[in-house]
Amino acid sequence: MTAILYELVGRDASRPFSPHCWKVRLALKHKGLDFGTRAAGFTEIPELEGGFSKTVPILKDGEALVTDSFAIAEYLETAYPDRPSLFGGEGGRALSRFVESWTQRTIHPALARIAALDIHDCLGASDQAYFRASREKAFGTSLENFVADRQSRIAPFLASLEPLRAIVAKQNFLGGETPLFADYIVFGAFQWARVSSPFRFMPAEDAVTQWFERCLALYDGEGAKVPAAA
């Protein structure tokens, strides 16, 4: 039976944008698994699989039902040990958590201040209402104010990427010559911005940009199949 990945979308069901769903999509490709996808808006998530999870991704794989991107990667690693490893061993699994922690505390908040209003604008009407209310409460300001000075945030954001840049300037992926789940963790964040926002902030010559393009090209251009927001 083919696995099913539930992904977050806006008005256009062909444009999944959640960073966490993208991590899983590339993890499934990495494992060479056949899978289908199902699109859901924010407000449709509670109806999926009998209210299984408040968030996507959700992976249904035979009898297994798993949510949370890292938990799904761990599930895939255990369920398909003979396929290419997502972690490269126990140490890689442990340190992927550090890459996740860094990504969620360095890249995600910065990209939210760049793309939050653009994400809103991609959504269907009921999702827009949910997104604006929940995010404006979390951010303590309007979406418009939250992204108003995004131009001035680019330089410090680019500086904050230096720990990643120093690695991918010297080798293809965080995993080395070939990618690991750690690469998909960081890729998901940039893909989130690429799919949801037409605002361009990454210099073409930046080693991080070039690493991201390598990720977009993986698995017959799985990530590139969804065009950048225009």
Added chain:
Amino acid sequence: MTAILYELVGRDASRPFSPHCWKVRLALKHKGLDFGTRAAGFTEIPELEGGFSKTVPILKDGEALVTDSFAIAEYLETAYPDRPSLFGGEGGRALSRFVESWTQRTIHPALARIAALDIHDCLGASDQAYFRASREKAFGTSLENFVADRQSRIAPFLASLEPLRAIVAKQNFLGGETPLFADYIVFGAFQWARVSSPFRFMPAEDAVTQWFERCLALYDGEGAKVPAAA
């Protein structure tokens, strides 16, 4: 034949302070190897092992002579595959580079702005002259100016530790229940400050402080045997 680790010291040869040498000392303990240490000041390094390296650590292990802390860890992992692993597999080795990159770009520069003058004050006379000249050229200012506003740097430094804090608040070590070389990479930085500077900047209740104390206690308190600077 017992391995020899060449370490950096100041006037007091019993107080090695280099972050990179501490990484190796704990890596040797992790592997359960017998080793002796030899102390060297900055200006004595060029004389070690026939001018083998401009920097310490240097490890001499039988016929092998290796410098650079990460290269030494890789050497130990290959030479002693039956001892406890420093990386937990190839993925862990690759992602340890990201931990190193983050540590050297987030923690090291911040601790230099806290401890640079104290490090200078620990050194012997000829090392003081070398250290002041080389660091003041690199920093573009006097050592005194470089650390003058260190009190105001503590809060942003503590904030920058959040990716680490989020992990070690939930588990004992970056490696999980037990430490990996990745832990020693970060430990080395804090031990550098602890041994060289009496300035206290880590809150006792901080999860990072508590993780550091766990690291100090490893291997019968190997790190704690050198008392904190007073």
